[in-house]
Amino acid sequence: MKIKLLKYLVCPECKSHFEITVQKREGEEVMEGELLCNSCDKTFPIRRGIPRILMGQDYHLKKETQKNFAxxxxxxxxxxxxxxxxxxxxxxxxxxxxxxxxxxxxxxxxxxxxxxxxxxxxxxxxxxxxxxxxxxxxxxxxxxxxxxxxxxxxxxxxxxxxxxxxxxxxxxxxxxxxxxxxxxxxxxxxxxxxxxxxxxxYEGTTFVRKFIDPIRKHLTSKMPPSLVLALSFFPATIFYLLAKGLYKPLSKFKPTTKILKFMPMSSYIVYISQFNFLHIFNSVFDQLIAPITKYFxxxxxxxxxxxxxxxxxxxxxxxxxxxxxxxxxx
Ligand SMILES: C[S@@+](CC[C@H](N)C(=O)[O-])C[C@H]1O[C@@H](n2cnc3c(N)ncnc32)[C@H](O)[C@@H]1O
CATH class of the missing domain: 3.40.50.150 (Vaccinia Virus protein VP39)
Structure with a gap:
């Protein structure tokens, strides 16, 4: 944490300013230390260069959200x-x-x-x-x-x-x-x-909401992330091949673009066909791992x-x- 960050921070509880105690510094970064609220005496650690200002109650699926996204x-x-x-x-x-x-x-x-x-x-x-x-x-x-x-x-x-x-x-x-x-x-x-x-x-996601989201909600978001990662490889490969081998070529020529209108998620799949496999792998994994997902x-x-x-x-x-x-x- 750089000292100049202090002027943007306030205590989440009482909105007062923090004082900082430095235990270990590397150049501009405070690597270990503590933030102390002047007013309500709450303290928050700085660990590995990062202020950890975590408080409040654990809401339903908060720990899982923290773990799976990390x-x-x-x-x-x-x-x-x-x-x-x-x-x-x-x-x-x-x-x-x-x-x-x-x-x-x-x-x-x-x-x-x-x-x-x-x-x-x-x-x-x-x-x-x-x-x-x-x-x-x-x-x-x-x-x-x-x-x-x-x-x-x-x-x-x-x-x-x-x-x-x-x-x-x-x-x-x-x-x-x-x-x-x-x-x-x-x-x-x-x-x-x-x-x-x-x-x-919410609009345009019927396929995902009806067929993929129930799998996420009841199965994959509850499984160990490393297992979901391994399982995601297979659908990601299919998705990648479809994107690069079918959707992208169809989007290139005017007569064939009409066919895309009848195919699911065509706009999105054509968009992601410009990215590499890792990107698509991450999109599939992200979709399956999130404990809470909503559509608007x-x-x-x-x-x-x-x-x-x-x-x-x-x-x-x-x-x-x-x-x-x-x-x-x-
Ligand atoms: C799909 S990721 C998006 C990350 C980034 N914005 C991006 O576009 O690459 C959702 C992020 O929201 C974070 N998140 C979820 N709940 C949060 C909360 N209550 N407070 C802060 N971040 C949260 C997750 O840890 C995760 O990194």
Missing amino acids: FSWKKFSSIYEDERDFLDWIYPKNKEFFKNKIVLDAGCGTGKHASFASQFGAKEVIAFDLSDSVEVAFDINRQLDNVHIIQTDIYYLPFKEDFDYVYCIGVLQHLPDPEKGFYNLSKLLRKKGWISIWVYG CKEDIEEWFKKANLKNIKISNRNNMSWRATGQNF
């Missing part, structure tokens, strides 16, 4: 080698948008998007996740002076309400109360600050943004299966 991101730490997915998820925001902004990456996974935000010119990027994937995120971003990694829970956030931009990609659908998670994030925006989210859509209608998203008093709301469909949305605080 496993996933440790295995697939290198999948986001290029920025295309990230820019597509936060569309219509673009690289230029990040210039000089104070940014929050909510549910950062491997922390690779935080690296992109830093490269795009953000002033400071603070990235958090509930799971131990923060250790991957810390390693990936360690050389970047303006990226900060924290382990914390979206329901008990330790941040000042001072962000120019908050983005949350693929996280809300894995929460027991997604709307509350969204509301907690939107409260952190400065005046004129923006938030972007990406969530699974466009109206749900619109309602969250309106309830949070956000303006300039833009909601767009992604690959006919999911929603990305952005709005501004006034």
